[in-house]
Amino acid sequence: QSVLTQPPSASGTPGQRVTISCSDSRSNVGNDYVFWYQHLPGSAPKLLIYRSNQRPSGVPDRFSGSKSGTSASLAISGLRSEDEGDYYCAAWDDRLRNWVFGGGTSLTVL
Amino acid sequence: QGQLVESGGGVVQPGGSLRLSCAASEFTFSSYGMHWVRQAPGKGLEWVALIWADGSRKDYADSVKGRFTISRDNSKNMLYLQLNSLRPEDTGIYYCAKEASYLAGFDIWGQGTAVIVSS
Numbered sequence: 001q002s003v004l005t006q007p008p009s010a011s012g013t014p015g016q017r018v019t020i021s022c023s024d025s026r027s028n029v030g031n032d033y034v035f036w037y038q039h040l041p042g043s044a045p046k047l048l049i050y051r052s053n054q055r056p057s058g059v060p061d062r063f064s065g066s067k068s069g070t071s072a073s074l075a076i077s078g079l080r081s082e083d084e085g086d087y088y089c090a091a092w093d094d095r096l097r098n099w100v101f102g103g104g105t106s107l108t109v110l
Numbered sequence: 111q112g113q114l115v116e117s118g119g120g121v122v123q124p125g126g127s128l129r130l131s132c133a134a135s136e137f138t139f140s141s142y143g144m145h146w147v148r149q150a151p152g153k154g155l156e157w158v159a160l161i162w163a164d165g166s167r168k169d170y171a172d173s174v175k176g177r178f179t180i181s182r183d184n185s186k187n188m189l190y191l192q193l194n195s196l197r198p199e200d201t202g203i204y205y206c207a208k209e210a211s212y213l214a215g216f217d218i219w220g221q222g223t224a225v226i227v228s229s
Contacts, residue, residue: 046219050214086154103154
């Protein structure tokens with residue numbers, strides 16, 4: 001059971017905007033950054049968002065991240081069929097000196 | 111941009127050992143922290159271990175502490191993971207990943223190498 005809780009699934013139609021939530025059950029993590037990874041079938045995971053709301057170069061601005069308190073969200077606008085796959089949030093636990101991943105959300109484009 | 115290529119996976123009996131390797135290219139390997147992340151069949155991503163750029167610090171997930179050892183050879187641009195006392199629950203795809211910079215995420219991932227622990 002991860003300390004980062006994500007919904008197991010999400011779905012949307014092409015062009016729609018979808019959001020995926022990530023809730024952190026640890027205490028005193030209000031200032032911790034959240035990271036988001038996309039894992040498409042047959043591909044290596046890809047960094048989508050770092051430090052809660054920053055996009056690496058090359059990641060389309062359709063992807064955005066936000067964080068408030070112990071909850072974070074990944075928003076995908078203009079949904080495309082190629083966005084179908086798994087999405088993971090992650091955070092660094094400085095007390096345990098471990099990276100933790102959420103359980104992952106499987107996104108289906110209907 | 112950079113590239114990572116894992117190797118060394120295979121089928122091993124419970125209690126056995128494996129050594130995974132990760133070859134890095136097209137970036138200054140010695141300047142970056144490196145990680146191993148795994149994914150069990152039908153499960154999500156699980157962080158396994160990290161090593162600082164100079165190798166001076168290593169951290170491990172509780173699930174592998176005392177059994178796995180991460181190491182690197184900066185002269186060869188290589189990252190390693192020694193897996194000992196393997197258990198069936200260690201079965202999965204093992205990815206190496208490069209840390210972009212301190213708390214900037216893992217920006218380069220390999221394609222993974224499969225480890226199967228079964229009798």
